[in-house]
Amino acid sequence: MSRALIGPAGGCALHGAILTALAIDGVVPLVHSTPGCALRAGLSLRGPGRATTAPAALPPLPSTNLAERHVVFGGTSRLREQIKNTLAVVPGRLLTVLTGCPTEMIGDDVTAMVKEVTTQGEAVIDIATAGFHGTARHGAESFMTALANWVGKLDPRRRGTEAGLVNLFGIVPRVDPGWLGNLEEIERLLAGVGLKVNPLIGPSGGFESLQALPSAEASLVLSPWGLGPARTLSERFGIPVVQAAGLPVGADAVRQVLDLLSEVLGRPIDEAGQKFLDVEQRLEDFVLNESLESLVGIGRRRFALAGGSLVAGPVARFLGDVLGWSSAAILVTDDPPEQSFGPLSAGLDRVRFLSDAAAIAEAVRASEADVVIGGSAERDLAEQLRLPFVEVFPPSALGTLSEGHAGARGARRLVAAILRTFDPEGIGATITTRPVLERGNETRLATVDGVPAPPRRIGR
């Protein structure tokens, strides 16, 4: 059933499928829908005011752009024409026909159109990705699941495994903040213990990575949005699924995930791997040591945090388990399936699953938090509530360029973000208690001894 959703973020299932397809080199999406549906997938990559041009960051995005008469009389002939011409204009190794709401509503027989070309030897699949099926992350999962199924059908007999190869699922490209930075860091961390990530998306992924899915020894799933493809591969090829409690933020979380992986693979982490993990641990220790004076000054905070299921829990765990902070509200905002509520909230207090901006605002307001942690939407909220704000999730527009929070390096960025908010001068002793908003977005910070600090800008 529909619901009133305030401040909708992140697009629809079609958008998640498009953004995932565009992040896999060699995979070409073809959207079968009315104009606007496909282009809107890219609009969140930039700010307001540029709704009519395709973001140059994205590869070509073929679309049937159906007219009214196609909706009335059916759009299959237009689709047939577009498939044929897409194969000629946009080179690729797999064409994925993605349906939007209008074409699923009018019941176009997309599968029949696709069959026409597959019988001629073309690699084409169709995936039902209408926006009304769910969120962008849901669409990304459906898309990945369809790819896993396709590889499975293509190569039903598993031709052996590649030692140490691990499929990685659950990071949604251009939707999860810092997706590329997180992906690269996970690759680096697994390489540190002798494993190799098969990432599918991003510069090190691509069609070969897709073909290699059945050869992996395990699938590592970092969010509920990666379970679909991992389970498909498990059912088809018996590839074990290792489900992490989200992105590993901090050295301890990394060690937990890698221990779990090594247990499933039946191969203990060797001496070189242990050494690597020790260095990661020392990096985090070093960072904490450097920041202790500031952290003592900042004191134990009661935080309200909002973010997607990949990062919200893990960041909250780091804040609680490492910094000793307490959670006033942990808001998971990406509408994960109900079955995942338990694992996502494991070991955490005051977790709620809300995607509506007004409900999130109300939950933060009621939480009595003394610091707000999140992305740009929460920054505005923190300003309204006159609370300090720590930006840890960059806007989608910068999501590809920012570093993410995986591993000890991610923890370092998290601590740095906290210090930038509370102790920008790095002077420790004059840490603020509570900023008081005076006018506009300028704050005057009251210090512990009551001597006002000079005004500074908060937010953008």
Place this chain on the structure above:
Amino acid sequence: MARRRNRIQPRETRLDAVGAFIGDVASLAAEYARDEPPPPRIRTFSEAEPDDLSVALELLGRFRDLGLVVHGPRGCAAVPVHGPARLAVTDLDQQDTVLGSGEALAETVRRLDATARPAAIAVLGTPVVAINNDDIQATVGDLCEELGKPVVWVQTNALTSRIAATGADAAALALVHLANPEDAAGDLGLLNLLVPAASPEVDDLVSGIEAQGWKVNLLSETGTVADLARAATAAASLVLDPDTLEPLAAALEDRRGVPQLPVALPVGHAATAALYQTLADIAGTTPVIPLTPARTGAEALAGRRIAIALAPGWALALAQLVEDLGGEVVLLSVPHIDRRHAGALAGLAARRAAAQIHVGAAQGFEHENLLRRLAPDLVLGDPAAGAHALRLGIPAAAVVPERLIGPGAVERLDDLVRDALAGSTLALRAARGRQSPYSPGWLRRSPDWHVKREVK
């Protein structure tokens, strides 16, 4: 308040708009010179196009205290606006597309009203509710009375028009209902200034207009519903965003009797001085004309072959400026063209008949093909077009209309061109080792290969 109103006519019908054409400027100008409209054309291959819904949402989003409700599944609302807390969506699921969703709309409007407290609310249609035939108008009418504030229907549906700018028409029709002066008297000294966005040049222009004895009601991306109401009391409107805001000015003229000033865009010293003269004449004051800038030439453009990619009104204005300054326009890339552009198009055809015109919104495959063939020295236009040019090794400069306004436009353009040419290392770097995302077969084909006359 919501009341029965005319259905939006697509731009194709209302203004003979064309959304697909590749050829020389003279040929397209000749099509508009005939009695019958240009023949409808379609594409047999296309990339993702914008729709009326995105354009309307973006335009309405410029009014900061206007609540926005998109009636459809969640992805239809995926258009960034300033202040997302005033944007809501009915978030229809598959079941709603079968059973209908009138109550969901009412609930969403009520909830947005309660949480964001907007001055008025605009409800935008989507293809999903258009296919379902949901009666938005009736729901909106009831909500007006219930909430005691204007709730207006924006007739978008992504279906009836292939020209996304039709969304500006739909938004204008909704906005003019909010431009309700109630009992306020007309203000003979007030000028509505409709601009694409704020800029230092717009600020200077406002000061210049005020110096001629006018007050200015600025309708930009920081407008409010109160500004709209005030707009209905103005003596005249001046449109500096012809591609998006002209329909609003036209609606203010038709429905509220506020005439549009028929003046050229104030781009450069002469055009700005002419505007000030006109305004002073109307106000009965002595014109205050800005001093001629110290630098009046733009040598950087002389002899350069230029491609322009912008919305049509500004693209044609920029083309004229480039030609005036000794440049050669080799390509004009615009999302659509309609009858209002016919005069400027004919003017360009008279000067540069063989210049190519590419009509198509976001059709990168055609754009790349054309750029490769024409190999201009420089691309001027929106940043996305600029990025595509850089990947082909062609220097590019982003031209933002609001920064070209006013007496210093020539100098600013000259600076932009100089900077872009001086910084061409970025183009070399972006093009290094790049493989086109399009097949060699396509790039060898004629760029208009996939544009065909529509057979009814």
